[in-house]
Structures are given as structure tokens and as C-alpha cells.
Amino acid sequence: MKLKQVIVTSFALLTFLISSSAKTEDYQHSAHFAQEIGRSAVDPFLPITFSPEGLNGFIKNVYNLPKYGTEILPNDFSHMLQFLQYGIDADLGVSFAQSVFKLFGNKLKSASYVNAYVFADTLAPLESILKNYFSAPKTRPKQVLKTTINDVLYSSFLSQFDFFKRDPKTFFNNLSGEILTSLGHELASTQKEIQKEQLRQTAIRFFELCASKLVWSPEDATEMWRTVQLISKRLAHLMKHNIISDVDHLDDLFWSITHRFCFFVDLFGSDLPLAFYQNIRQDLIRKKGVLCKLEEQEKLITSKTEHIMKAVTTGEAKARAREVGIIA
Secondary structure, three states: OEEOOEEEOOOOOOOEEEOOOEEHHHOOOOHHHHHHOOOOOOOOOOOOOOOHHHHHHHHHHHHOOHHHHHHHHHHOOHHHHHHHHHHHHOOOOHHHHHHHHHHHHHHHOOOOOEEHHHHHHHHHHHHHHHHHHHOOOOOOHHHHHHHHHHHHHHHHHHHHHHHHHHOHHHHHHHHHHHHHHHHHHHHHHHHHHHHHHHHHHHHHHHHHHHHOOEEOOHHHHHHHHHHHHHHHHHHHHHHHHOOOOOHHHHHHHHHHHHHHHHHHHHHHHHHOOHHHHHHHHHHHHHOOOHHHHOOOOOOOOOOHHHHHHHHHHHHHHHHHHHHOOOOO
């Protein structure tokens, strides 16, 4: 898995400082920073030990560092994946998974960017983990509850009608208890569906947060558009396991990716090669990739494809102007 560390300065100045690409195994922080988190400069990302002492050490010595949210997490989601996988292995339930997304999502809010290449690579293991919570077919709790109540009422009145006439108050007290007992399993299932939906919404908010902060490396233009397509494809694939259950949510994520990519092309348009623009234009014309194929929710608005095409046209003009020396 490639790790292309991208360091972004103030968006108010609209400037970025982007480093060259590197493989994950070669990624290193400075010796000073390694000392801060109590690890060696060679291996700053040791696996988390899931014990009270190990978790306390991670929170105090790693997570609480200001640089964790601004420099490490935007370039490496391995800690979050470890937490989520531990929740599956230890059978800690949906609420634990939701708390993990909140824990790392709130920390990521301090970041000025999210490494697009890392986000793309993280979506595949995330799908593998999250499908454990959402793959089971969704029940229809309202219909189940109605059927159960009808069965209890019918059976009670059929077998105890004389008792109902003699002592209706006691009859209904007993009937209420029978209904509550019969509904126990269905109510538990309904609560699980509520928790699943809460996890789904928390995960979608995390995806949206990442999508709104994506940055790429203009030094590797051939990978930029491929990564946009890959992120879109993997987000769409989450619908297969009901992790994203509403196409409107997917459309919202695609809009965030579209605007972010167009913003990035606008900043670096003159620095990107002409072939970069030609490849994207061909894909847009052929509607290659799920980002271009997803039907727009509103026919009258400017489409995502049109937004990207406009950014490509403008960026290509800047690149040509620089090539002939019109702009520096």
C-alpha cells in the first residue's frame, strides 16, 4: 500500500506543502516526534495492546498528542482499524464500533487535510469489518410486533373469555404481562436495528468528514484521478452490505469528492501535465466509473460530471499557458 504524505498549510492562504510519495514501510517521523510518542524513529506505529494498561498508554501517549490529529491520523488510519477489528474479535457490539468512529472522527476534525491515497486504501478493510454489523437481512419490526400482539390477544380472549367477563381488570393485567413477555425478542431486535442505524449514520458522517478534506499529490498526477475513481467505487461498494443504505447518502459523498477534487485542480492546474486532463476528459465523455454513472438526484442542477469537466477545461488552459510561457 502506497502512503503519500501530504502536508497542508493554512487554507486561508490556499497553499499546500506536499512531500514526495513513499511506501508505508518506509514512512518515518522525525526522531524528535518519535521520542514524544515514546517509540523508536524506525517504527513509530507499534500495534495497540488491548488491555487496560495498553489502552491507557495509547490514549495518553499517542492519541492526546496534538500532532496525532494533524499529522499522523490524516495519513494513517491503522489505529482506528485495529480498534474496530478488536470490537469484532471481542464481540463488543454495535455501540463499541460507533464509539470508535466518534473517537477518531472527533480527532480528525483538527486535521486540515486527509491523504486521499490512504483513505482509498482504508475503505476496503473498513468494508470487511463493518459488513459484520450490516450484512444480516433487515427485519420488519412493525409487522412482527403487530402479528405477535394479534396472536396473544386472539389466544387470550378465545381461551379466557369467561374470565374476562368475570374480572376484566385482572384479565387485562395478565394480558399485558403476556404481551410484554411475547414481545421481548422482537423489542430486542428492534433495539438492535436502532443501534445499527446509529452506527450507519456515524460512519457516514466520518466518510463525509474525510471526503471534505481530501488532498492529492500533484507530483503524481497519474494517480490523482485513479484515486478519485477508486474512492468512489469503494464507497459505492459499501451499499452491497447495507453499510450505506440510501443512494442519497452516496450522492452526498460523491458531491464532496467532486468539489474537493475540483478545488485541488483549480489550485494546481498549471502544474499538472496535459495528459492528466486528456485522460479525465475521456473518462467523463465515456462515463467511465461510478462517480460519472450515478444518476443525479436533481435534473436541473449542474451535474458532477459538468463540474469536473469545467475544472478540467480551466486547468488545461492554465497548463497550456504555462507550457508556452504565458504564465510562470
